[in-house]
Amino acid sequence: MSTSFLHSFQSEWLKTRRSLAAWLVIIGGFFLPFIMLVGRTVYHEKTSAESTSPLFWENLAGQCWQFMALFLLPMGVILATSLITQIEFRNNAWKQVHTTPQHFYTLFWSKLMVIMVMVVQFFILFNIGIYLAGAVPALLLGTVDYPSQPFPFMYMLKTSGRFMLDILPVVGLQYLISLQFKNFFVPLGVGIAMLMLSLVMVEWKYGYIVPYTYSPYNFFELRGSAMSGSKDVNIHWLALSYFAFFTVLSFVLYISKKEKG
């Protein structure tokens, strides 16, 4: 990694400090696990019985991922990607950014890298949240035992890795649109429309052509009830391909912009 990229990344990362996107990652990462934690604490009799299950963590993760995969993860990524990219438009900063001695490609990739790191950060927080949702009731309530099953790190890593792959097309397209349009509502509107479309198309046998469907498809696969739209295709490769396509297109459009601030 060249030093210019590293400096550019540090500069971009600093811009996210106290930003709405940064808060979104933290709140979004802990939101569902917190609800699960509250639920498990309130209904502690049921919780106590679940703690002995040999698939305790898989079941808990499955419950958390259910809402996350279908709506919150794509929505969070739509918002975070758009918010981070729009920091420059919102602060009238493109003109200043583009008069710093940084190559356009360095700027493009460092900004994208910041988004990717934030997505990874979100997954880490979400997994920590799942762990806390499982472990904390035992610490708070004397009547609930600590889960007997050891925390399945590899399973959690693999699951998160797949969702990470499947959400990449959303990052790619949102990044592309956010770089092109000054108005925040354009990327947000397109993102919400695509998300709604994906929820409608997910049951269609060719639903895999919609790049926002892979996260729901992955969830159904995880649950063991793969949808017809994802049965005959490798959605992870498709997700990667869409991401590569959107990113290259986004880069070409960004580089060839006539007005840079």
Added chain:
Amino acid sequence: MHTIEAIGLTHHFSKEIPVLENIEMRVREGSIYGFLGPNGAGKTTTLRLMLGLLRKQGGEISIFGKPFEKHRTELLSNIGSLIESPTVYGHLTATENLTVWQKAYRCPKNRIPEALRLVGLHGTGIKKAHQFSLGMKQRLGIAAALLHQPSLLVLDEPTNGLDPGGIIEIREMLRNLNREEGVTILISSHLLPEIEKLATDVGIIHRGKMLFQGSLASLLLRQHQASRIAIETSDNAAALQLLAGNGLDPRIEAGCINLAAAEKPAIADINRKLVQHGLDVYRIATVEDDLETIFMNLTNQ
């Protein structure tokens, strides 16, 4: 040597109306170049082209003797700029804002407090930039432009939003940077008095065309050459006839006779003739156009 040299700069936003037409601009090394023009004259477009914020359509731009497009990042590392309104990340403090640029310019961290002190923002602490007044934001924008100690400063209307005290402070600061550190400054403004107090060289642009370019001294000479004599007598009509009969070109304007400027003996001779013809002379004065009038005359041509 010229720090900036723009030749034949032409730009269109739409096919019909050119925003810039064949602009020639030469900014001498070590000068303070005042780029003057009314709003919408093409100043900002010219500056944006020079900094690569607009894709060049026609002409050549070289900075520090090198073509801008081929040496963009190398040249930008030595240029500080403030184009239109200042760039301020509202959710960050002044120090954090400058840290963003310190990383981008890869300059020493100790420049941040120095730059903040220079513009009088060193006491802002944890206050977020969105809470700053317009003047404070402007100062922060100037601090960002100065952060990496550039050899060339490109400032587009840098005193916008500053109070009179702030304007004087910034002017003094720019003058010191120019004198003590040899920084070349290209400063645009639509306010003539501001440029008059600071610039060594002046360029006047109007409707995308460069109307004047040269030293402030040559503009002042032009001002002197455009001066005239105003005469007030007991009978201006008779005086007008008399002076016209003596090969002069007098005109009556605002109750006075106006003549082209003349040497002292010629003025004494005019006075003598008027008195000899029984006319009382109440006033003879040399009237010089101020720079504003010259600017207005140039831009109204």
